[in-house]
Each structure stands twice: as C-alpha cells, then as structure tokens.
Amino acid sequence: MTKVLINQKLVDEQEATIPYNDRGFIFGDGIYEYIRVYNNKIFTAKEHFERLLRSANEIGLDIDHTVDSLTELVKELVVANKVVNGGVYLQITRGAAPRDHRFPTPPVEPTLMGFSKSYGRPFKDMDQGISAVTTKDIRWLRCDIKSLNLLGNVLAREYAEKYNADEAIQHRDGIVTEGSASNAYAVKDGVIYTHPINNYILNGITRQVVSWICEDEGIPFKEETFDVDFLKNADEVIITNTSVEIMGVIKLDGEQVGNGEVGPITKQLQTRFNHYIDTRCI
Numbered sequence: 001m002t003k004v005l006i007n008q009k010l011v012d013e014q015e016a017t018i019p020y021n022d023r024g025f026i027f028g029d030g031i032y033e034y035i036r037v038y039n040n041k042i043f044t045a046k047e048h049f050e051r052l053l054r055s056a057n058e059i060g061l062d063i064d065h066t067v068d069s070l071t072e073l074v075k076e077l078v079v080a081n082k083v084v085n086g087g088v089y090l091q092i093t094r095g096a097a098p099r100d101h102r103f104p105t106p107p108v109e110p111t112l113m114g115f116s117k118s119y120g121r122p123f124k125d126m127d128q129g130i131s132a133v134t135t136k137d138i139r140w141l142r143c144d145i146k147s148l149n150l151l152g153n154v155l156a157r158e159y160a161e162k163y164n165a166d167e168a169i170q171h172r173d174g175i176v177t178e179g180s181a182s183n184a185y186a187v188k189d190g191v192i193y194t195h196p197i198n199n200y201i202l203n204g205i206t207r208q209v210v211s212w213i214c215e216d217e218g219i220p221f222k223e224e225t226f227d228v229d230f231l232k233n234a235d236e237v238i239i240t241n242t243s244v245e246i247m248g249v250i251k252l253d254g255e256q257v258g259n260g261e262v263g264p265i266t267k268q269l270q271t272r273f274n275h276y277i278d279t280r281c282i
C-alpha cells in the first residue's frame with residue numbers, strides 16, 4: 001500500500017484527502033519541491049529545502065519547518081514506500097479556508113502533502129538525446145518561486161506533446177528563459193551559456209550541480225542571456241532537471257542540433273554528475 005504524507009502523518013493512499021476549499025486547490029496558493037532519490041538516499045536535500053523555505057518566504061507563507069525537519073519527513077516517506085531510486089514530491093499550501101483571495105486572518109494551518117515515485121535513471125535518453133520545440137514564455141513574472149501555479153508550464157509542455165517533442169524551451173521576446181520543467185543551456189565553442197538567475201527562471205538545483213561540475217572540469221559557465229537564433233546555432237543544447245538530470249537536445253523545432261548527436265560537453269557533464277550522486281546524497 002502506497003503511503004502519502006498528509007500534514008506530517010503517513011497515511012494509506014485511499015485516506016490521503018484534502019478539504020475541498022484548500023487554497024492550493026482553489027488558487028494554486030502554495031509551493032512545492034521535487035527531489036531525487038538515489039540508492040535509498042536523498043540527493044541535494046539541503047539545496048531543495050532551502051529553496052522551498054525561500055519560496056514559502058516569497059509568498060508570505062509561514063511554515064513551521066527547517067531544512068532538517070523537512071529532510072526527516074521525506075526520509076520517512078522514502079522508507080515507508082521502499083523507494084530505492086525515484087523521486088519525492090512535497091507541497092505546502094496556505095491551508096483550507098472559505099474562498100477569499102485575501103490571506104486567511106488569522107492564518108490557518110498550512111497543508112503539507114508528499115508522495116513518492118520509484119523509477120530508474122534515464123540512461124537511454126541520456127545516451128541518445130531528446131527533442132524540443134521553442135515556444136513563447138507566457139508565464140507570470142515570478143518564475144523564481146516554485147509555486148503550484150503551473151498552468152503556463154503545463155500549456156508549454158502540452159505544446160511540445162502536440163509536436164511530438166520531449167520538452168518545450170520557452171522564450172520572452174526571443175530571449176531563451178527555460179524549459180517547461182527544466183533549465184536550458186546552449187553550448188558554443190566550448191562555453192556553456194544559460195539564463196542568469198532572476199525572476200524569469202527557476203534557480204534549478206541541477207543547474208547548480210552543473211555549475212559545480214563546470215568549476216571542477218574547467219568548462220566556462222556563462223550566466224548570460226541568449227536568443228532563439230543562438231540556441232538554434234549552438235553546438236549542443238542541454239536541458240536539466242531533478243528527474244531527467246542532464247539531457248542533450250539533438251532536435252530542436254524539427255532541425256538537427258550540432259551534428260545530431262549528444263555532444264562531448266553534455267557527456268562530460270553527465271559523467272561527472274555521478275560524482276555528485278556519490279557525494280551529495282544523505
């Protein structure tokens with residue numbers, strides 16, 4: 001029986017219910033994290049939970065948790081569901097209250113919900129590469145907050161689906177921001193370019209790992225904006241996130257990227273990523 005976390009308690013899936021007027025459900029008024037599990041352990045827990053606490057702070061949501069208490073909760077979930085390799089989803093909303101756009105006063109208890117999934121590492125796609133399409137970024141201006149409001153992301157991802165692509169890489173007025181659920185990179189002449197950290201993108205944890213790898217391997221990592229044309233003429237295009245890790249994009253808007261194979265820099269990043277799995281799991 002799959003166990004789900006509801007407000008600090010592990011319950012059977014069938015009993016995992018949320019009140020009809022929870023603000024996460026009504027307004028998307030909450031935040032979340034998605035964290036990877038490798039060999040029963042949690043990858044980059046500190047970075048994920050610090051980002052969760054930051055997201056909560058940015059939306060004025062008071063949560064009675066620390067990096068350590070959240071790590072413990074997620075560990076319980078991983079043990080209860082015997083997750084060896086997989087992921088954990090954790091969301092916290094502003095709680096259940098009569099529908100009113102204003103924050104409830106006094107505040108109500110936030111609703112915490114978490115579940116886990118078991119799956120292996122995507123080695124085949126990592127070797128063979130994936131496809132992407134470009135699309136307009138129609139999302140709000142606080143993409144740095146990992147909020148439950150993902151309608152813009154969902155529509156972008158569905159656009160990719162319509163064109164048989166694996167991911168949609170978004171742009172604002174031609175400037176590449178990020179994927180529907182990933183950070184995006186262009187490699188040109190041995191240099192990795194990616195959008196700087198600001199309100200237009202999520203500060204991806206895998207992106208942070210990529211920056212550590214670049215430091216280790218002496219690969220120039222430039223946090224600079226670039227446009228769709230630059231992306232299309234890149235030697236390599238990469239996307240990263242917690243579940244797919246580091247993925248080479250070999251087809252973009254139906255055209256071959258570089259020589260149409262996963263490139264050497266992408267492979268170098270993928271290889272060194274294993275070092276961080278070995279050293280950053282707790």
Ligand code: PDD
Nearest residue numbers: 034180181182183202204205206241242
């Ligand atoms: N999403 N940008 C967006 C919009 C994302 O949704 C994600 C991750 C990322 C990459 O962040 P990270 O490397 O920390 O996973 C960037 C997760 C996987 C999700 O929504 O399930």
